[in-house]
Amino acid sequence: MTAPQQPNSYRTGPDDRGHFGIYGGRFVAETLMPLILDLEKAYAEAKADPSFRREMDAHLKNYVGRPSPLYFAERLTQHFGGAKIYFKREDLNHTGAHKVNNVLGQIMLAKRMGKPRVIAETGAGMHGVATATLCAKFGLKCVVFMGATDVARQQPNVLRMRALGAEVRPVEAGARTLKDAMNEALRDWVTNVADTFYCIGTVAGPHPYPMMVRDFQCVIGDETRVQMQEAEGRLPDSLIACIGGGSNAMGLFHPFLDDRSVDIYGVEAAGHGLKKKHAASVAGGRPGVLHGNRTYLLMDDDGQIEEAHSISAGLDYPGIGPEHAWLADLGRVKFLSATDKEALAAFQLCSRLEGIIPALEPCHALAKLGELAPKKPKDHLIVVNLSGRGDKDLESVAYHLGGRL
Amino acid sequence: MTTRIDRRFAELEHEGRAALVTFTMAGDPDTETSLAIIQALPKAGADIIELGMPFTDPMADGPAIQAGGRRALEAGHTMKKTLAMVRTFRKNDDATPIVLMGYYNPIYIYGVERFLKDAKAAGIDGLIVVDLPPEEDEELCLPALKAGLSFIRLATPTTDDKRLPAVLANTSGFVYYVSITGITGAATPDPDLVHAAVARIKRHTALPVAVGFGVRTARQARAIAKGAEAVVVGSALVATIKDSLDKNGKATARTVKAVTALASELAGGVRGAKRKG
Numbered sequence: 001m002t003a004p005q006q007p008n009s010y011r012t013g014p015d016d017r018g019h020f021g022i023y024g025g026r027f028v029a030e031t032l033m034p035l036i037l038d039l040e041k042a043y044a045e046a047k048a049d050p051s052f053r054r055e056m057d058a059h060l061k062n063y064v065g066r067p068s069p070l071y072f073a074e075r076l077t078q079h080f081g082g083a084k085i086y087f088k089r090e091d092l093n094h095t096g097a098h099k100v101n102n103v104l105g106q107i108m109l110a111k112r113m114g115k116p117r118v119i120a121e122t123g124a125g126m127h128g129v130a131t132a133t134l135c136a137k138f139g140l141k142c143v144v145f146m147g148a149t150d151v152a153r154q155q156p157n158v159l160r161m162r163a164l165g166a167e168v169r170p171v172e173a174g175a176r177t178l179k180d181a182m183n184e185a186l187r188d189w190v191t192n193v194a195d196t197f198y199c200i201g202t203v204a205g206p207h208p209y210p211m212m213v214r215d216f217q218c219v220i221g222d223e224t225r226v227q228m229q230e231a232e233g234r235l236p237d238s239l240i241a242c243i244g245g246g247s248n249a250m251g252l253f254h255p256f257l258d259d260r261s262v263d264i265y266g267v268e269a270a271g272h273g274l275k276k277k278h279a280a281s282v283a284g285g286r287p288g289v290l291h292g293n294r295t296y297l298l299m300d301d302d303g304q305i306e307e308a309h310s311i312s313a314g315l316d317y318p319g320i321g322p323e324h325a326w327l328a329d330l331g332r333v334k335f336l337s338a339t340d341k342e343a344l345a346a347f348q349l350c351s352r353l354e355g356i357i358p359a360l361e362p363c364h365a366l367a368k369l370g371e372l373a374p375k376k377p378k379d380h381l382i383v384v385n386l387s388g389r390g391d392k393d394l395e396s397v398a399y400h401l402g403g404r405l
Numbered sequence: 406m407t408t409r410i411d412r413r414f415a416e417l418e419h420e421g422r423a424a425l426v427t428f429t430m431a432g433d434p435d436t437e438t439s440l441a442i443i444q445a446l447p448k449a450g451a452d453i454i455e456l457g458m459p460f461t462d463p464m465a466d467g468p469a470i471q472a473g474g475r476r477a478l479e480a481g482h483t484m485k486k487t488l489a490m491v492r493t494f495r496k497n498d499d500a501t502p503i504v505l506m507g508y509y510n511p512i513y514i515y516g517v518e519r520f521l522k523d524a525k526a527a528g529i530d531g532l533i534v535v536d537l538p539p540e541e542d543e544e545l546c547l548p549a550l551k552a553g554l555s556f557i558r559l560a561t562p563t564t565d566d567k568r569l570p571a572v573l574a575n576t577s578g579f580v581y582y583v584s585i586t587g588i589t590g591a592a593t594p595d596p597d598l599v600h601a602a603v604a605r606i607k608r609h610t611a612l613p614v615a616v617g618f619g620v621r622t623a624r625q626a627r628a629i630a631k632g633a634e635a636v637v638v639g640s641a642l643v644a645t646i647k648d649s650l651d652k653n654g655k656a657t658a659r660t661v662k663a664v665t666a667l668a669s670e671l672a673g674g675v676r677g678a679k680r681k682g
Contacts, residue, residue, distance in 0.1 A: 017540065027509060027536040029465045031561040031586055034568060173471065179462065186464045191587040193563055289510045289536065290462060302483045303514030305461045 004330055010257035013323060018207020018293075021329065023322035026206040028292045031190045036292075040208040042113050047215070052108065059104055060219065063137070064094045066101075068220075070227035070383070075353040080369060083238070083376035086231070087356070087386040088224050088252060097359065097388030098220060098248040099130040099201060105216035107134040110197035117141045117192065120199045121185040123150055123178035123244070124314035124361065125157025126388055127201030132166035140197075142166035145184045147176040150313045156392050175307040178244075178317045182291055202245025203321035206292030210321050217251025224383055225255055232381055238372065240265040241385035242364040243335075244279065244315035246324045248387035257332060265372070266324065267364045269310035270337035277309035280337045281320045282328045295322040311340035311400065312360035314388075338367035340400070347390065347397055359388035360397070409502040409530045410555055410578040413452060414613045414634060423630035424452035425675045426615055427668055428506065428639030430473035431456045431490055432482025433646055438656040439477070440490045442646075442664050447501045449665035450672020453615075455533070455637065458487055458507030465535045467590040469640040472647060476654060484515050488527045495528035504557060504578070506533040509545065517545055521552040531555030531578045539571045546575050555579075560606055562586050569609045579613040579635065580606055587618065590640025594619050600632030623674030630678035638671050 004021075013020045026036060046052040060066040069092065073085045090098035103120075110118055118140050122128030128144040135142035144161055148170040151158055161168050174180040189198045203210045203217070228236050239256060241249035243266040256262045271278035278284060281296040288297040290305055298306040298318035308318040327333040338346075346366035351357045358366060365384050373382060390397070398405040407415075417424050427446050432439050443454050459474035459482055466474070491503055505524065512520050512534065524532070532549055539546075539558070546556040555578030563586060564572050573580065582603060584594035594616070603614045616629050617637025626636045645667050649660040 026538065026540050028538060029535050029561075030538050030559045030572065031465075031563050031583065033538040033540065034563045034565065174461070183462050183464050187467075187588045190465060191591065193586045289508075289513055291464070292536075297510075299510070299514065301514070303460075303511035304478060305510070 006330060010327065010332055011254065014207060014211055020323045020326035022287065023295050023325040024207055024210060024293050026292065027289050027294065028206045029190060031193060035193055036206050042109060043208055043212050046109055046112060056105060056108060064100050064104065065092065066219065067223045068092050070224060070231060073354050076350065079353055080373035082374040082378065083372070083380035083382045084378065085369060085373060086381065086383045088220060088383055090220060090248060090385060090387045091358065091389035095130045095133050097126040098217065098251060099127045101219050101251065102213045102216040102247060103127065103130040103134050103199060106199045107138050107140065110140060110199070111138050113197065115195060115197035117196045118199050119143045119145065119185050119188050119196055120201060121145045121178065121181040122201060123316055124312065125150065125154040125161065125392060126314060129157050129160045131199050132161040132164035135166065136164045144168050145171055145181040147171050147178060147181045149176040150178070153396055154313055154392055177313065179305065202247040203250045203323060204245045204291060204293055204295065204319060210293065210323055213247050214250045214254055214323065217247050218254050220248065220251035220385065221253060221255035224252060228381065235259055235262055236381040236383045238263045238265065238380065238382040240267065240365045240368060240372065240382060242267050242315060242361050242387065243320060243324060244269065244317050244361065246321040248385050250321060250323060252385045253333060264333045265368065266333050266335050267368050268335060268337040269312060269315035269364055270339040271309040273339055274337060279308035279310040279315050279317060281318055282335045283337050287325065290319055293322045295325040296320050311343060312364065314361040315364065336368050338364040342367035344397065344400055356386065357390040358386055359390045360393045362387045408555060408578065409500065413502050414579065417452060423633055423675050423678060424635035425450055425672045426453040426455055426635050426637040427451040427642055428455040428457060428637060429642055429646070429664070430459055430470065430477050431487040432459055432477030432480060433473040433643065434476045434650055434654060434656050435480045436482055436486050436490065438660055440493060441661050443490070443494055444497070445661055445665045446668055447498060449668035451668055453502045453504065453635065455504045455506050456487065458484065458505055458511055460508040460511055463508065465588055467588040467640060469590045469644045473643040484511050488523050491527040491529055502530040503528065504531040504533055505529055509534050509536050512545060517548055521549055521554060525552055525554060529554065531557050533557045533559065533581060535559065539574065542575055550575060550577060557581050559583050562602065569606065573610045576612060579615050580610060581637065582606060582614050582616045583618045584616050585619050589618050592619050593625065596628040599629055603633050623670045626671045626674035627678045630675045636675050642667060
């Protein structure tokens with residue numbers, strides 16, 4: 001394959017039909033098509049309305065608790081003996097992850113569009129919790145679809161959602177994880193078209209979701225630019241984030257895509273290993289069409305989607321956001337992967353050296369510091385997106401470590 | 406060039422009745438039984454055969470058809486086997502139109518050009534691909550029309566008058582009106598609302614309109630057939646297949662008979678309807 005031609009800017013996508021190169025698009029049933037066209041229009045109007053931005057900024061500050069700190073991880077830096085490591089502390093947001101940045105925007109939009117009922121899919125439960133939270137705050141009815149496997153392995157989040165007044169519907173289809181939850185959410189949306197807003201949790205799905213979710217998450221990278229300027233007087237040299245669908249990664253990466261001096265690394269979940277069951281769709285998949293967009297997917301030779309596997313429920317999805325697929329082909333974002341075991345080791349290391357218990361999702365990014373940081377000079381600045389906190393994973397980690405937590 | 410679909414609707418127009426369109430899933434519960442089912446359906450009263458292409462993630466389908474697809478995939482069914490089934494069917498029946506229905510990814514991975522060539526050669530007449538709205542016509546719809554296959558579009562209760570022309574623009578063969586907002590087999594459509602919707606579509610097109618999603622019984626089929634050119638029944642047939650299986654999910658001597666018995670009943674309903682207008 002010849003190297004693809006590089007664009008003048010990586011930040012102008014998607015085109016007006018929702019394409020990032022060959023990726024993205026609007027592969028949905030006709031019933032949903034008028035709804036996503038309405039959403040596209042409503043989002044464009046909200047984006048152009050300064051009062052929408054003002055209200056969102058106020059909620060981000062007073063409700064979410066932004067800006068989240070950019071924290072110098074001193075002991076981890078010493079441990080690796082190379083690059084200077086910073087954490088973008090999305091784990092400190094209200095609800096404990098980056099998910100709330102996007103959900104706030106979408107729920108404000110749902111309210112603006114007059115939709116009284118909100119549905120969401122969730123894997124680890126963080127997006128479900130964020131959606132349940134904002135629906136409580138804005139007085140909307142909330143139904144969260146969650147694979148039955150995930151309901152079992154993420155009990156604390158199920159209880160949080162219920163406490164917040166949301167209905168959690170366990171999905172028994174397929175492998176009972178995130179992919180199946182998304183199918184069921186789409187089936188609900190196609191049934192309840194008049195009153196329901198579908199709040200998608202990542203930079204995937206039909207246009208305009210990948211663009212809209214990215215825009216709402218860009219607060220992560222925008223803040224990081226300013227904070228790194230304050231801390232070091234310059235841009236970071238490397239960014240690293242885990243990628244399932246890829247919303248935390250896109251939020252951090254996108255504002256830096258045109259800064260060619262910044263190396264960008266996305267880390268997929270290699271599960272039991274790339275030759276076994278995993279969730280690394282760029283490393284182990286190929287372009288296909290699912291859930292409204294064309295992107296890298298794990299599938300067999302007959303185009304049947306394969307079940308993903310990751311220890312982290314939030315990364316346990318056989319696809320990736322279409323803009324990531326495009327950036328992967330262009331080589332602007334370098335794709336790495338970390339296994340379940342590597343993520344577990346990073347979980348322990350980060351907890352003990354920094355006093356921060358990370359979610360298993362960002363542990364995949366942390367796990368790659370051992371390869372990247374030691375080789376870099378001491379003035380090399382790495383930012384890791386610490387996208388969520390690990391309380392929800394304690395039981396699961398203890399189980400996998402055989403009780404030796 | 407007239408197609409099998411055009412010829413079939415012209416014949417029925419002459420007879421003054423609506424068509425019964427049956428949907429079953431290719432490979433459900435296994436390839437051989439599934440072939441025996443579609444071979445038996447025309448005699449039982451099916452005028453057009455819709456054959457599902459199984460997919461792991463059928464986002465517009467209800468539990469019955471989801472399960473049918475799963476049975477087919479678990480039995481090792483593939484796209485190649487679907488095409489082979491139609492080739493075999495055509496050896497003895499060159500008149501009954503066959504329309505494949507499913508989702509885009511298995512076609513995309515098979516390769517659009519190769520798929521269209523093989524589908525045409527197998528004797529397939531049209532395609533219904535749920536996740537390809539007019540906004541994505543360049544993917545498959547336009548190449549299919551060029552290859553001489555009909556591309557049958559779904560119109561839904563959310564497709565308003567402003568949008569209908571876009572939906573109908575590259576539609577051929579017939580228009581499939583989805584009678585409810587929802588997944589297959591979920592709710593029962595109200596015949597009066599359906600007839601009003603069909604009339605609305607007919608103001609925009611001369612194509613026949615088929616109505617489906619949620620029609621289960623001969624009585625419902627009759628009511629719908631009064632105001633449409635075709636009635637599609639799917640979930641009820643697929644559920645009948647399931648009910649005929651043994652406890653290991655294998656086909657029994659009853660399987661084909663159970664499906665044809667229901668098809669005959671439905672055909673009776675459709676044929677008993679007096680067309681409005």
